[in-house]
Amino acid sequence: MDPSPEAGAPQRSTRQRRAVYATLSASPDFRSAQDIHEALRRSGDKVGLATVYRALQALADGGEIDVLTHGGETVYRRCAESKHHHHLVCRRCGRTVEISGPAVERWAESVAEEHGYHDVEHTLELFGTCADCARQQRSGVRRANPR
Numbered sequence: 001m002d003p004s005p006e007a008g009a010p011q012r013s014t015r016q017r018r019a020v021y022a023t024l025s026a027s028p029d030f031r032s033a034q035d036i037h038e039a040l041r042r043s044g045d046k047v048g049l050a051t052v053y054r055a056l057q058a059l060a061d062g063g064e065i066d067v068l069t070h071g072g073e074t075v076y077r078r079c080a081e082s083k084h085h086h087h088l089v090c091r092r093c094g095r096t097v098e099i100s101g102p103a104v105e106r107w108a109e110s111v112a113e114e115h116g117y118h119d120v121e122h123t124l125e126l127f128g129t130c131a132d133c134a135r136q137q138r139s140g141v142r143r144a145n146p147r
Helices: 015-025 033-042 049-061 102-114 131-139
Strands: 066-070 073-077 086-090 096-099 125-128
Touching: 015 033, 015 049, 033 049, 033 073, 049 066, 049 073, 066 086, 066 125
Parallel strands: 086 125
Antiparallel strands: 066 073, 086 096
16 A cells, blocks of 8 residues: 555555556656556556546655646656755756755745745746757757657
């Protein structure tokens, strides 16, 4: 059984959830539920799209994967870093780098304290163009999205 942060209730570790987790573990970048579903289908794993969404929600609720929304799309990633961190994401290819932001952390704590808030959480994601995509853009070559 997998631990759940909600009231300590256990969550079943299903075959489908393990398959979704394994697919995310094999990719260094954020991926959409549709991308994950397609990868599972190509590998011969018969998992429905609704099941993929449920598995992703359970994994996110359990803190096992990171979730972000960019351009109206929710994407998921299994990060190497388990402690609080941020992401730098390429807009063109999706390449993702885990980053720390001590100055951001201090600023968030300061703002919370100034306004009398406690137990404050935040997210910060940076989007740009990675060096490879920028180089290819300058040369007129478009890098294929690895997903």
